[in-house]
Amino acid sequence: MTDTASPAPPVATRSVAPHQLAWLRHELADWTSEGLLSEEQAARISTRYRSEHHARVSVGRVLLHLGAGFVGVGLIWLVAANLDELSPVARFTAVAVLWLAFLVGGESLAARHASPPIVGAARLLAALGFGALVFQAAQSLQVPAYEPRLVGLWAVGAFVHAYLTRAAAPFLVGVVTGVTWWFMQPLWDAQDGTAVVVLLGAGAVLTAALAVLHDGWIDGFAWTWRTVAGGMALAALFVAAIPGAAGDGLTWSPWLVVALGAAAAATIGAAVVRRGARILEPLGAAAVLLTATTLSLWTTGTDASTVDGADWAHAAISVAAYVVLAVALVALGTVRGHQALTWMAMVGLVVFTTFQGFAVFAPIVTGAWLFVVLGTLFLGTGFLFDRARRELVQALDATDRTSEGTGR
Amino acid sequence: MKRPLITAVVAVGQLALAALAVAPQLSARLAGDTYLVRVAPVDPIDPFRGAYVALDYPDLRHGGSRSSVEPGLGALEDGESGEVYIALAETDGVWVGAEWTRTRPTHGPYLACDDRSWQVRCGIESWFLPQEDAREAEVLLREGAVAELRVDARGNAAVVDVRAR
Numbered sequence: 288m289t290d291t292a293s294p295a296p297p298v299a300t301r302s303v304a305p306h307q308l309a310w311l312r313h314e315l316a317d318w319t320s321e322g323l324l325s326e327e328q329a330a331r332i333s334t335r336y337r338s339e340h341h342a343r344v345s346v347g348r349v350l351l352h353l354g355a356g357f358v359g360v361g362l363i364w365l366v367a368a369n370l371d372e373l374s375p376v377a378r379f380t381a382v383a384v385l386w387l388a389f390l391v392g393g394e395s396l397a398a399r400h401a402s403p404p405i406v407g408a409a410r411l412l413a414a415l416g417f418g419a420l421v422f423q424a425a426q427s428l429q430v431p432a433y434e435p436r437l438v439g440l441w442a443v444g445a446f447v448h449a450y451l452t453r454a455a456a457p458f459l460v461g462v463v464t465g466v467t468w469w470f471m472q473p474l475w476d477a478q479d480g481t482a483v484v485v486l487l488g489a490g491a492v493l494t495a496a497l498a499v500l501h502d503g504w505i506d507g508f509a510w511t512w513r514t515v516a517g518g519m520a521l522a523a524l525f526v527a528a529i530p531g532a533a534g535d536g537l538t539w540s541p542w543l544v545v546a547l548g549a550a551a552a553a554t555i556g557a558a559v560v561r562r563g564a565r566i567l568e569p570l571g572a573a574a575v576l577l578t579a580t581t582l583s584l585w586t587t588g589t590d591a592s593t594v595d596g597a598d599w600a601h602a603a604i605s606v607a608a609y610v611v612l613a614v615a616l617v618a619l620g621t622v623r624g625h626q627a628l629t630w631m632a633m634v635g636l637v638v639f640t641t642f643q644g645f646a647v648f649a650p651i652v653t654g655a656w657l658f659v660v661l662g663t664l665f666l667g668t669g670f671l672f673d674r675a676r677r678e679l680v681q682a683l684d685a686t687d688r689t690s691e692g693t694g695r
Numbered sequence: 696m697k698r699p700l701i702t703a704v705v706a707v708g709q710l711a712l713a714a715l716a717v718a719p720q721l722s723a724r725l726a727g728d729t730y731l732v733r734v735a736p737v738d739p740i741d742p743f744r745g746a747y748v749a750l751d752y753p754d755l756r757h758g759g760s761r762s763s764v765e766p767g768l769g770a771l772e773d774g775e776s777g778e779v780y781i782a783l784a785e786t787d788g789v790w791v792g793a794e795w796t797r798t799r800p801t802h803g804p805y806l807a808c809d810d811r812s813w814q815v816r817c818g819i820e821s822w823f824l825p826q827e828d829a830r831e832a833e834v835l836l837r838e839g840a841v842a843e844l845r846v847d848a849r850g851n852a853a854v855v856d857v858r859a860r
Contacts (some may be wrong), residue, residue: 394702428720444709
């Protein structure tokens with residue numbers, strides 16, 4: 288293996304975080320000194336990886352994005368509020384010029400391979416500038432600024448920019464405005480607690496399916512969609528478990544049907560395009576949707592001063608469902624190397640257990656005993672959860688060792 | 696695709712989306728017919744939007760309802776919210792609200808409005824003027840004025856002028 292008659296073909300290098308590269312070089316040096324690898328083999332392995340400096344969150348990057356965010360918001364505010372001597376057409380023209388300058392400037396910088404943080408900041412300004420353009424057009428023509436479709440169109444525009452240029456900043460603007468619209472549009476017609484639960488659950492299904500569809504295509508976007516899916520799933524069960532949050536049942540609206548249809552279509556698309564175990568992600572989110580909706584529609588006693596059997600059952604099933612979801616997200620986070628999912632699941636479980644503890648026990652247990660009961664509940668949940676997480680990691684490591692060479 | 700082409704596609708696509716955001720109002724201005732409606736002032740200047748005269752339409756309000764803090768056409772008070780349609784009828788050279796319904800009239804002219812906020816809005820509740828002109832317009836409105844509206848076949852409306860009656 289060490290001596291080859293002809294030089295090895297060039298191998299594409301992979302970007303890894305600087306601390307990962309330092310660890311690899313340290314291990315390679317150890318293996319070389321122990322005679323496990325030759326110097327040449329170690330050098331060849333080392334050349335397969337390069338340090339991805341831009342992956343680090345540098346102060347400069349944070350300041351650039353923070354500055355771009357402030358300038359973008361400030362421009363929207365400035366034009367909308369203070370340029371009262373300008374006519375509506377002049378205001379729109381001013382905003383359009385700024386938006387176009389940011390868009391063309393950002394893409395020109397990208398074409399010249401300028402520093403990624405600077406390109407990102409310019410693209411962030413362009414994405415915020417597009418929002419300013421939409422809202423200024425609306426203001427100039429007397430469209431009420433609180434209409435959800437304006438936010439929806441802003442999201443579509445940001446996604447057009449993001450997907451055509453593979454740019455992260457417009458993508459994040461699109462995700463934030465898109466998620467906002469996802470709730471704003473259906474709740475514009477009918478507001479009730481169960482509709483919020485259904486929207487959260489359907490959102491989790493849709494974004495989980497999108498994450499699967501993006502795997503191996505645009506990995507950065509897949510990471511974000513998966514994070515949103517995890518957050519929405521946790522939020523869906525959280526809201527569904529709040530006693531009395533459902534109101535008088537579910538009020539159907541056309542947009543709610545559209546949301547469910549979009550989630551189903553994305554899941555079918557993911558099943559067709561990405562065969563195999565990956566489909567478990569949107570299917571798992573669909574199970575969360577069904578569980579959360581059922582819990583939300585299950586109304587127990589309305590008397591807050593007493594806790595009957597139905598209240599206990601509701602709380603117990605809610606806690607069990609939440610723990611299952613949290614463990615599933617930790618498993619997914621471990622399998623995918625997605626640390627954010629693991630942390631979201633753990634923080635979500637802490638907040639959920641505490642909230643449920645207060646909601647269930649506060650009416651019947653007061654004072655110091657409330658803290659004792661809550662603390663015991665919390666310690667028990669935390670112990671079981673941490674044990675499950677460790678066993679899962681060990682099981683996955685054992686699987687990796689036995690099936691060495693195969694991908695996850 | 697080359698970068699300039701991608702940038703052009705993004706720019707054109709986003710401009711089209713911005714146009715879509717204001718499509719009903721553009722349609723009213725470009726394809727609508729003209730109607731004169733009596734108009735009165737509510738509040739001369741909205742400090743958050745520049746020199747906009749907030750307009751009130753005495754002949755378009757439903758029953759005895761009134762708009763107060765912000766411009767609007769009062770409330771329908773039928774326990775529902777959503778689309779509201781105001782059928783227009785001509786009286787003494789100006790157009791007045793003849794009927795308020797939740798279903799779209801089969802024939803016009805009518806205004807397509809919304810009362811999801813706490814009062815009815817038809818997109819004709821404010822009129823931009825420079826700061827000095829706005830004060831003059833306030834006097835004009837107090838003495839009696841009409842708003843020139845453009846209304847298209849779908850009830851989308853836009854204010855194109857405010858003048859003495």
